[in-house]
Amino acid sequence: MYNPIIGTEVIRIYEVYIDVFLVQNILMDMQLLILTLLLLRERILFPRLLAASLAGGTGAVMILMSGIRYGAAYILSVLALDTAMILICVRRPARGRMTIRLLGMGIIYLHGMLFAYGKLMECAGRLVGERIAQIMVTGVIAGIVVFILAYRRLVESRCIYEVILTQEGETVVCRALFDTGNLLTDPVSGKPVSVVEETNTMRGWIEKYPQKYKIIPYQSVGREHGILEGIVVDELVIHREREQVVKRGAVVAFYKGKLSKNGDFQMILNHSLIM
Numbered sequence: 001m002y003n004p005i006i007g008t009e010v011i012r013i014y015e016v017y018i019d020v021f022l023v024q025n026i027l028m029d030m031q032l033l034i035l036t037l038l039l040l041r042e043r044i045l046f047p048r049l050l051a052a053s054l055a056g057g058t059g060a061v062m063i064l065m066s067g068i069r070y071g072a073a074y075i076l077s078v079l080a081l082d083t084a085m086i087l088i089c090v091r092r093p094a095r096g097r098m099t100i101r102l103l104g105m106g107i108i109y110l111h112g113m114l115f116a117y118g119k120l121m122e123c124a125g126r127l128v129g130e131r132i133a134q135i136m137v138t139g140v141i142a143g144i145v146v147f148i149l150a151y152r153r154l155v156e157s158r159c160i161y162e163v164i165l166t167q168e169g170e171t172v173v174c175r176a177l178f179d180t181g182n183l184l185t186d187p188v189s190g191k192p193v194s195v196v197e198e199t200n201t202m203r204g205w206i207e208k209y210p211q212k213y214k215i216i217p218y219q220s221v222g223r224e225h226g227i228l229e230g231i232v233v234d235e236l237v238i239h240r241e242r243e244q245v246v247k248r249g250a251v252v253a254f255y256k257g258k259l260s261k262n263g264d265f266q267m268i269l270n271h272s273l274i275m
Contacts, residue, residue, distance in 0.1 A: 018061060026057035031138060032117075033089055035145045036109045040102060042090055052088035056081060082107050113141055160265050165196070165252065166235040167205050167212075172196075176238070176267035177260070178274055184218055184253065185270075186230075191251045192270035193230065198254035205231050216253045228253035238273065247273060 030053040037044050059081040068074045086106040117137055124133035163176040174196060184193040193216050196202070206213055206229065214230040230253035238245040250273075259268055 018065075021064065022057045022061050025060040026053045028117075029053040029056035029060075029085065032110055032113050033085060035113055035142065036086070036106055037089055038145055038149060039109045040090075040106055045089070048089050052085040055088060056085045059084070079107065082110055086110070113145075116144075117141060161269070162239040163267055163269070164235075164237045164239070165202075165233050166237070167209065167231070167233050170201065170205070172199060172201055174266040175264065176269045177265040178269045179271065182268050182270050184216065186214060186216060186251045188214075189251070191249070192272040193251045193253050194236070194267060194270045194273065195228070195253045195255050195259065196267040197259055198256050202231070202252075202254055205233075214251055214253070216251070218253075228255065230254055236273075238269065240274075245274060 030049060033049055033052055033056075034044060037049075059077075063074070063077050063081070066077075068077060083103055086103055090102065090106075120137040120140060121130075121133055124136055127133070128136065159178050161176050161178060163174055165172045165174070176194070176196075182195070184195065185191065186193055209231070212232040214232060216228045216230050218226050218228060230251055232249055232251055234248065236247040236250035236252070238247075252267075259266060
Protein backbone atom coordinates (compact mmCIF):
# COMPACT_ATOMS: atom_id res chain seq x y z
CA MET A 1 0.00 0.00 0.00
CA TYR A 2 1.42 3.44 -0.92
CA ASN A 3 1.47 6.12 1.81
CA PRO A 4 1.34 9.60 0.19
CA ILE A 5 2.46 11.34 3.42
CA ILE A 6 5.90 9.78 3.67
CA GLY A 7 6.13 8.75 0.03
CA THR A 8 6.87 5.12 0.73
CA GLU A 9 5.06 1.86 0.38
CA VAL A 10 3.70 0.26 3.54
CA ILE A 11 3.34 -3.50 3.52
CA ARG A 12 0.81 -4.98 5.93
CA ILE A 13 1.39 -8.53 7.02
CA TYR A 14 -1.46 -10.49 8.64
CA GLU A 15 -0.84 -13.61 10.70
CA VAL A 16 -3.56 -16.24 10.46
CA TYR A 17 -3.57 -19.07 12.97
CA ILE A 18 -5.15 -22.05 11.24
CA ASP A 19 -6.51 -23.60 14.45
CA VAL A 20 -8.17 -20.33 15.52
CA PHE A 21 -9.48 -19.74 12.00
CA LEU A 22 -10.93 -23.28 11.93
CA VAL A 23 -12.69 -22.96 15.30
CA GLN A 24 -14.07 -19.51 14.44
CA ASN A 25 -15.51 -20.78 11.16
CA ILE A 26 -17.03 -23.88 12.78
CA LEU A 27 -18.78 -21.78 15.43
CA MET A 28 -19.93 -19.21 12.88
CA ASP A 29 -21.23 -21.87 10.51
CA MET A 30 -23.10 -23.54 13.37
CA GLN A 31 -24.86 -20.29 14.30
CA LEU A 32 -25.80 -19.46 10.71
CA LEU A 33 -26.93 -23.02 9.94
CA ILE A 34 -29.24 -23.06 12.96
CA LEU A 35 -30.89 -19.83 11.81
CA THR A 36 -31.02 -21.07 8.20
CA LEU A 37 -32.71 -24.33 9.23
CA LEU A 38 -35.27 -22.38 11.25
CA LEU A 39 -36.09 -20.26 8.20
CA LEU A 40 -36.30 -23.39 6.03
CA ARG A 41 -38.50 -25.09 8.65
CA GLU A 42 -36.18 -28.03 8.80
CA ARG A 43 -35.72 -30.04 11.96
CA ILE A 44 -32.39 -29.31 13.64
CA LEU A 45 -30.49 -32.55 14.25
CA PHE A 46 -27.34 -31.89 16.30
CA PRO A 47 -25.17 -34.69 14.78
CA ARG A 48 -25.94 -33.38 11.27
CA LEU A 49 -25.47 -29.78 12.37
CA LEU A 50 -22.08 -30.58 13.91
CA ALA A 51 -20.98 -32.53 10.82
CA ALA A 52 -22.04 -29.68 8.53
CA SER A 53 -20.24 -27.09 10.70
CA LEU A 54 -17.05 -29.19 10.72
CA ALA A 55 -17.27 -29.56 6.95
CA GLY A 56 -17.78 -25.81 6.57
CA GLY A 57 -14.84 -24.95 8.82
CA THR A 58 -12.56 -27.47 7.12
CA GLY A 59 -13.65 -26.26 3.70
CA ALA A 60 -12.93 -22.64 4.66
CA VAL A 61 -9.40 -23.65 5.75
CA MET A 62 -8.84 -25.51 2.47
CA ILE A 63 -9.98 -22.49 0.45
CA LEU A 64 -7.65 -20.26 2.47
CA MET A 65 -4.69 -22.62 2.04
CA SER A 66 -5.31 -22.98 -1.69
CA GLY A 67 -4.62 -19.30 -2.20
CA ILE A 68 -7.82 -18.69 -4.17
CA ARG A 69 -8.71 -15.01 -3.95
CA TYR A 70 -12.11 -14.03 -5.29
CA GLY A 71 -12.94 -14.53 -8.95
CA ALA A 72 -15.05 -17.32 -10.42
CA ALA A 73 -13.05 -20.12 -8.77
CA TYR A 74 -13.55 -18.59 -5.32
CA ILE A 75 -17.30 -18.06 -5.81
CA LEU A 76 -17.81 -21.62 -7.09
CA SER A 77 -15.81 -23.04 -4.18
CA VAL A 78 -17.88 -21.14 -1.62
CA LEU A 79 -21.18 -22.14 -3.28
CA ALA A 80 -20.11 -25.79 -3.39
CA LEU A 81 -19.19 -25.63 0.30
CA ASP A 82 -22.53 -24.01 1.23
CA THR A 83 -24.44 -26.61 -0.78
CA ALA A 84 -22.58 -29.43 0.97
CA MET A 85 -23.35 -27.99 4.42
CA ILE A 86 -27.07 -27.63 3.70
CA LEU A 87 -27.27 -31.12 2.20
CA ILE A 88 -25.69 -32.55 5.33
CA CYS A 89 -28.21 -30.76 7.55
CA VAL A 90 -31.32 -31.58 5.52
CA ARG A 91 -32.95 -34.96 6.18
CA ARG A 92 -34.62 -35.51 2.81
CA PRO A 93 -32.75 -37.07 -0.14
CA ALA A 94 -31.03 -34.69 -2.53
CA ARG A 95 -33.26 -35.11 -5.53
CA GLY A 96 -36.28 -33.52 -7.14
CA ARG A 97 -37.33 -29.96 -7.80
CA MET A 98 -38.40 -29.45 -4.18
CA THR A 99 -34.90 -30.16 -2.89
CA ILE A 100 -33.29 -27.92 -5.53
CA ARG A 101 -35.53 -25.09 -4.40
CA LEU A 102 -34.71 -25.87 -0.77
CA LEU A 103 -31.00 -25.68 -1.53
CA GLY A 104 -31.44 -22.39 -3.37
CA MET A 105 -33.35 -20.82 -0.52
CA GLY A 106 -30.85 -22.20 1.99
CA ILE A 107 -27.91 -20.63 0.15
CA ILE A 108 -29.75 -17.30 -0.11
CA TYR A 109 -30.57 -17.31 3.61
CA LEU A 110 -27.02 -18.35 4.53
CA HIS A 111 -25.31 -15.68 2.44
CA GLY A 112 -27.87 -13.03 3.37
CA MET A 113 -27.18 -13.52 7.07
CA LEU A 114 -23.43 -13.74 6.46
CA PHE A 115 -23.50 -10.44 4.57
CA ALA A 116 -25.61 -8.79 7.29
CA TYR A 117 -23.31 -10.19 9.98
CA GLY A 118 -20.20 -8.82 8.25
CA LYS A 119 -21.62 -5.34 7.74
CA LEU A 120 -23.04 -5.09 11.24
CA MET A 121 -19.80 -6.35 12.76
CA GLU A 122 -17.85 -3.75 10.79
CA CYS A 123 -19.97 -0.93 12.22
CA ALA A 124 -20.51 -2.26 15.74
CA GLY A 125 -16.88 -3.32 16.13
CA ARG A 126 -15.72 0.28 15.81
CA LEU A 127 -18.20 1.44 18.42
CA VAL A 128 -18.09 -1.16 21.18
CA GLY A 129 -15.22 -3.47 20.36
CA GLU A 130 -15.11 -6.80 18.55
CA ARG A 131 -16.12 -9.10 21.43
CA ILE A 132 -19.20 -7.14 22.52
CA ALA A 133 -20.10 -6.47 18.89
CA GLN A 134 -20.07 -10.21 18.15
CA ILE A 135 -22.63 -10.86 20.88
CA MET A 136 -24.78 -7.88 19.87
CA VAL A 137 -24.77 -8.71 16.16
CA THR A 138 -25.56 -12.39 16.77
CA GLY A 139 -28.49 -11.31 18.97
CA VAL A 140 -29.77 -8.84 16.38
CA ILE A 141 -29.70 -11.39 13.55
CA ALA A 142 -31.34 -14.03 15.75
CA GLY A 143 -34.02 -11.49 16.70
CA ILE A 144 -34.71 -10.74 13.02
CA VAL A 145 -35.08 -14.46 12.29
CA VAL A 146 -37.49 -14.89 15.22
CA PHE A 147 -39.54 -11.93 13.95
CA ILE A 148 -39.69 -13.43 10.44
CA LEU A 149 -40.81 -16.79 11.82
CA ALA A 150 -43.49 -15.19 14.02
CA TYR A 151 -44.78 -13.07 11.14
CA ARG A 152 -44.81 -16.08 8.82
CA ARG A 153 -46.78 -18.12 11.38
CA LEU A 154 -49.30 -15.27 11.74
CA VAL A 155 -49.79 -15.00 7.97
CA GLU A 156 -50.07 -18.74 7.48
CA SER A 157 -52.71 -19.03 10.18
CA ARG A 158 -55.16 -17.77 7.54
CA CYS A 159 -53.63 -19.33 4.44
CA ILE A 160 -55.53 -21.18 1.74
CA TYR A 161 -54.01 -24.30 0.19
CA GLU A 162 -54.94 -26.73 -2.55
CA VAL A 163 -55.97 -30.06 -1.03
CA ILE A 164 -56.52 -33.43 -2.72
CA LEU A 165 -58.68 -36.08 -1.08
CA THR A 166 -58.22 -39.64 -2.36
CA GLN A 167 -60.48 -42.65 -1.80
CA GLU A 168 -59.85 -45.94 -3.61
CA GLY A 169 -58.36 -44.16 -6.63
CA GLU A 170 -61.04 -41.43 -6.80
CA THR A 171 -59.93 -37.88 -6.05
CA VAL A 172 -61.56 -34.62 -5.06
CA VAL A 173 -59.61 -31.37 -5.37
CA CYS A 174 -60.60 -28.35 -3.32
CA ARG A 175 -59.24 -25.17 -1.79
CA ALA A 176 -58.83 -25.36 1.97
CA LEU A 177 -58.49 -22.71 4.64
CA PHE A 178 -55.96 -23.45 7.35
CA ASP A 179 -57.77 -22.38 10.50
CA THR A 180 -56.01 -22.50 13.88
CA GLY A 181 -59.46 -22.39 15.48
CA ASN A 182 -60.54 -25.76 14.07
CA LEU A 183 -59.98 -28.13 17.02
CA LEU A 184 -62.50 -30.76 15.93
CA THR A 185 -61.50 -34.37 16.68
CA ASP A 186 -62.99 -37.82 16.13
CA PRO A 187 -64.17 -39.01 19.57
CA VAL A 188 -63.44 -42.67 18.71
CA SER A 189 -59.95 -42.52 17.14
CA GLY A 190 -58.87 -39.13 18.51
CA LYS A 191 -57.76 -38.06 15.02
CA PRO A 192 -58.09 -34.42 13.93
CA VAL A 193 -61.11 -33.72 11.72
CA SER A 194 -61.23 -31.30 8.79
CA VAL A 195 -64.54 -30.02 7.43
CA VAL A 196 -65.33 -30.05 3.70
CA GLU A 197 -68.33 -29.05 1.63
CA GLU A 198 -70.23 -32.18 0.68
CA THR A 199 -70.29 -33.18 -3.00
CA ASN A 200 -71.99 -36.02 -4.86
CA THR A 201 -68.67 -37.84 -5.10
CA MET A 202 -68.12 -37.66 -1.36
CA ARG A 203 -71.69 -38.75 -0.63
CA GLY A 204 -71.03 -41.70 -2.91
CA TRP A 205 -67.98 -42.63 -0.85
CA ILE A 206 -70.19 -43.16 2.20
CA GLU A 207 -72.43 -45.50 0.21
CA LYS A 208 -69.49 -47.42 -1.32
CA TYR A 209 -67.40 -47.70 1.82
CA PRO A 210 -69.75 -47.83 4.83
CA GLN A 211 -66.97 -49.30 6.98
CA LYS A 212 -65.21 -45.92 6.82
CA TYR A 213 -68.30 -43.95 7.84
CA LYS A 214 -67.95 -41.56 10.77
CA ILE A 215 -70.30 -39.49 12.91
CA ILE A 216 -68.59 -36.40 14.31
CA PRO A 217 -70.24 -34.50 17.18
CA TYR A 218 -69.36 -30.81 17.46
CA GLN A 219 -70.10 -27.63 19.34
CA SER A 220 -70.28 -24.18 17.83
CA VAL A 221 -71.24 -20.64 18.70
CA GLY A 222 -75.01 -20.23 18.65
CA ARG A 223 -75.58 -23.98 18.63
CA GLU A 224 -74.50 -26.07 21.59
CA HIS A 225 -74.46 -29.48 19.96
CA GLY A 226 -74.53 -30.86 16.43
CA ILE A 227 -73.53 -33.86 14.37
CA LEU A 228 -71.64 -34.05 11.08
CA GLU A 229 -71.36 -37.09 8.85
CA GLY A 230 -67.89 -37.95 7.71
CA ILE A 231 -65.52 -40.54 6.39
CA VAL A 232 -61.94 -41.76 6.70
CA VAL A 233 -60.14 -41.04 3.42
CA ASP A 234 -57.18 -43.01 2.15
CA GLU A 235 -55.09 -39.89 1.73
CA LEU A 236 -55.29 -36.15 2.29
CA VAL A 237 -52.58 -34.13 0.53
CA ILE A 238 -51.98 -30.46 1.34
CA HIS A 239 -50.00 -28.57 -1.31
CA ARG A 240 -47.95 -25.91 0.41
CA GLU A 241 -45.54 -23.42 -1.14
CA ARG A 242 -42.48 -25.66 -1.08
CA GLU A 243 -43.70 -29.03 0.16
CA GLN A 244 -46.57 -31.47 0.35
CA VAL A 245 -48.11 -32.55 3.62
CA VAL A 246 -49.50 -36.09 3.25
CA LYS A 247 -51.92 -37.50 5.83
CA ARG A 248 -53.07 -41.10 5.39
CA GLY A 249 -56.26 -42.26 7.05
CA ALA A 250 -57.38 -38.67 7.67
CA VAL A 251 -60.91 -37.97 8.90
CA VAL A 252 -63.07 -35.43 7.06
CA ALA A 253 -66.54 -34.27 8.03
CA PHE A 254 -69.10 -33.23 5.40
CA TYR A 255 -70.83 -29.86 5.61
CA LYS A 256 -74.09 -29.32 3.75
CA GLY A 257 -73.77 -25.80 2.45
CA LYS A 258 -71.06 -23.22 1.76
CA LEU A 259 -68.14 -22.69 4.11
CA SER A 260 -67.11 -19.47 2.37
CA LYS A 261 -69.51 -16.71 1.36
CA ASN A 262 -67.49 -15.76 -1.73
CA GLY A 263 -66.33 -19.30 -2.57
CA ASP A 264 -62.65 -18.72 -1.73
CA PHE A 265 -62.41 -22.12 -0.07
CA GLN A 266 -64.46 -25.32 0.22
CA MET A 267 -62.69 -26.89 3.17
CA ILE A 268 -61.43 -25.96 6.64
CA LEU A 269 -58.29 -27.83 7.68
CA ASN A 270 -57.75 -28.93 11.25
CA HIS A 271 -55.02 -26.90 12.94
CA SER A 272 -52.95 -29.97 13.88
CA LEU A 273 -52.49 -31.11 10.27
CA ILE A 274 -49.84 -28.44 9.68
CA MET A 275 -48.84 -27.03 13.05
